[in-house]
Amino acid sequence: MSDHELAKRAQRGDSDAFAELAHRYQHQVYRVAYRFGGSADRADDLCQDCLLRAYCQIARYDSQRPFLPWLMRVTWNVCINAKAGDPRRREVDIEQVEPNLTIGREETENTVIAGLEKQRVLAALETLPADIRMLVVMRFVSGMSFREISEQTGVKLPTVAFRVSRGIDRLREALLEGPSVIEP
Amino acid sequence: MTCRATRSYLVAYTLGELDRRTEQAVTSHLAVCRGCDLHATATRRELAAIHDAVKTDLMAPADTIERLQTRITTVKTPLRWPWKLAPVFAFGLAALAFSFWPKHDAAISETPALTLSQLISMEVPTPKPNMQPVRAILSMKHDTGLAMVQPNLAALGGRYLGGCCLHVKGHHLVALQYKVGSTPMMFVQAPKRTIDLVGAPGVCNKGHHYYVAAERGRAAVSWESGDSRCALIANMDADALTHLAMRLD
Numbered sequence: 001m002s003d004h005e006l007a008k009r010a011q012r013g014d015s016d017a018f019a020e021l022a023h024r025y026q027h028q029v030y031r032v033a034y035r036f037g038g039s040a041d042r043a044d045d046l047c048q049d050c051l052l053r054a055y056c057q058i059a060r061y062d063s064q065r066p067f068l069p070w071l072m073r074v075t076w077n078v079c080i081n082a083k084a085g086d087p088r089r090r091e092v093d094i095e096q097v098e099p100n101l102t103i104g105r106e107e108t109e110n111t112v113i114a115g116l117e118k119q120r121v122l123a124a125l126e127t128l129p130a131d132i133r134m135l136v137v138m139r140f141v142s143g144m145s146f147r148e149i150s151e152q153t154g155v156k157l158p159t160v161a162f163r164v165s166r167g168i169d170r171l172r173e174a175l176l177e178g179p180s181v182i183e184p
Numbered sequence: 185m186t187c188r189a190t191r192s193y194l195v196a197y198t199l200g201e202l203d204r205r206t207e208q209a210v211t212s213h214l215a216v217c218r219g220c221d222l223h224a225t226a227t228r229r230e231l232a233a234i235h236d237a238v239k240t241d242l243m244a245p246a247d248t249i250e251r252l253q254t255r256i257t258t259v260k261t262p263l264r265w266p267w268k269l270a271p272v273f274a275f276g277l278a279a280l281a282f283s284f285w286p287k288h289d290a291a292i293s294e295t296p297a298l299t300l301s302q303l304i305s306m307e308v309p310t311p312k313p314n315m316q317p318v319r320a321i322l323s324m325k326h327d328t329g330l331a332m333v334q335p336n337l338a339a340l341g342g343r344y345l346g347g348c349c350l351h352v353k354g355h356h357l358v359a360l361q362y363k364v365g366s367t368p369m370m371f372v373q374a375p376k377r378t379i380d381l382v383g384a385p386g387v388c389n390k391g392h393h394y395y396v397a398a399e400r401g402r403a404a405v406s407w408e409s410g411d412s413r414c415a416l417i418a419n420m421d422a423d424a425l426t427h428l429a430m431r432l433d
Contacts, residue, residue, distance in 0.1 A: 015256050023249050030244035047244055051252050056259060121237035139199070140238040146201050165195055172232045 003067040010058045018058060022051045025068055028142065029075050035137040036079045038126050046082060050075040072142065073152045077142040079134055117175055124174030128167050135160060185209045190220045194227045234403035259303045295354035300397035300404045302353070303415055308370060311346030311361040335371045335414070335432050337362045342369065342397055364428070369418040389430045398422040405429040 001020070009017035029050050034043035054061075054074045059071050069075065125133060135155075138144050150157040190213045196202050197210045214221045240352040338344065343363035350357040350372075357374045384395040384406075395406045403422035407429060416429045 007233065015253065018256070019249050019253050022252055026244040026248050027242075030248070031240050033243055034240055034242055035238055043242075044245060044248075047248060048252060051248075052255050055252075055256055106194065117233050118237035121234055125238065126261065141240060142233050144350070161196065161201065168195055168234065171238075172230045175230055175233055 004063050005080075007058065007061060007063040007067055010055070011061070011063065015055070018055050021067060022054070025071055026051065028068065029071065031141050032072070032075055032137055033079065034169050035125070035141050036130075036134055037082075038122075046079060050078045050084070053078050069148070069152050071153075072138070076134060076138070076153050080130055082130075120174045120177065121171050124171050125167075128170060131155075132163045132167040136171070139164050185213045187217060187220050188214075190214070190217070191223055194220075194224055195231070198224070198227050198231050233301065253330050297378055298353060298355055298374075299380050300384050300395065300406060300415070301399060303372065303406075303417055304397060304399050304402050304404045306350075306352060306417075308361075308368070309348050309350060309359060313346040335360065335362075335416075337364060337369070337371065337432065339432060340364060340428065364418075364424060367418055367420055369416060372415040372417060373409075373412050374415075376408065376411060376413050378413060381406060381413075392430075394426050394429055396422045396426055 001017075003021060003024070006017045006021045010021060026047065030043055030047045032038065033046035033050060037043045037046050050071075054071055057074060061067070108136070125136065128136065135149060136155075138149050138153075139146075146160045148155060149155070149164075150160045153160070155163075190210055193202060193206060197207060214224050220359070260355065266315055291347045299419050342364040345361040345363055347358065347360040350359050353372060357372050357378065360371045362369045362371065381395040384397055386393045386395040388394075392407055397404050398421075402417070402419050403425045404415055404417045405422070405426045405428075406413055408414075416432070418425055
């Protein structure tokens with residue numbers, strides 16, 4: 001059944017139809033929530049909140065338009081309005097990069113360096129203001145262009161470009177900081 | 185394009201967010217500027233590292249939808265417009281609007297119009313002093329949709345006695361009663377179709393036609409005013425009444 005049909009049924013009160021829609025897009029929402037929230041627990045809560053909010057607002061959804069962008073807009077609103085002071089947000093649960101011991105030493109070093117870079121970038125991402133962080137996440141996690149982000153969030157295109165660029169500059173600074181070479 | 189401008193565009197260039205013209209300008213500059221090209225390479229590497237760091241292929245926990253469904257049962261059902269009931273609402277609204285709509289009763293329009301003779305012989309109602317012309321205006325507007333004409337009899341020495349709404353042979357009339365000198369006089373207004381002037385003798389004054397009838401010392405003069413028809417009825421000479429009417433409108 002198409003998104004359009006499921007959404008129409010959900011608007012008529014069919015929660016199973018909405019569950020099917022949510023099942024289709026739960027991973028996209030979860031990934032954004034994960035990068036925004038910074039931890040699996042936080043992402044789980046945010047993902048639930050986003051999907052529940054979408055269910056509560058399904059009557060406002062225009063079923064003639066694609067469902068995912070609308071869901072992403074709801075996700076944006078929920079994440080931006082989530083409590084910034086939530087203590088779990090700071091419990092960064094960054095995916096650890098385990099060096100593969102079966103590969104050569106040079107490759108191992110590169111993998112470890114990449115892991116350290118990743119940790120620095122994610123730590124820097126955590127320090128970005130919520131709106132900039134969310135825009136960066138939408139750009140790199142959802143792969144949305146500036147124009148798509150602007151359309152989905154209602155933020156003007158130049159503002160999106162400026163904020164994402166500012167966020168990227170902060171991440172680049174973090175990337176270039178600290179030791180990048182591991183002594184043997 | 186200058187080196188400075190080129191470097192300011194490098195992030196957007198690498199992300200593919202520039203418009204075609206600017207992108208071509210940056211590409212052209214990078215082809216001839218070794219320094220900027222090195223910057224572009226570094227930017228590509230850094231953005232790739234950021235992208236690798238931020239992107240994730242994580243999947244939502246397997247029980248996400250089950251837990252969502254549990255939560256859905258505890259939240260208030262979202263407000264939805266009950267489209268199936270739309271015709272009922274529409275009918276109710278239409279009925280409500282109709283009840284407030286000025287009444288142009290088809291039954292009234294189909295009843296035979298009153299003649300001037302009938303107006304003359306009409307029983308003069310007891311004036312209601314508390315019914316001021318303003319109230320009569322509102323009554324006329326509500327019942328017929330017509331704007332009430334306010335006769336300027338006071339300027340001719342008339343004294344307002346009172347007014348009332350009349351229903352004569354299925355027609356709605358508003359009657360205002362005055363006393364001009366010692367002569368009681370009744371000003372009547374009704375929709376055009378209410379008073380039939382066919383066959384009545386008339387005189388013309390300043391583009392207005394006045395139709396006159398007289399019986400047993402009582403006269404009636406009628407004329408058109410907008411969408412309504414007015415009449416002045418009094419126990420006096422038809423010519424004098426006509427002359428008075430001409431001074432009113």
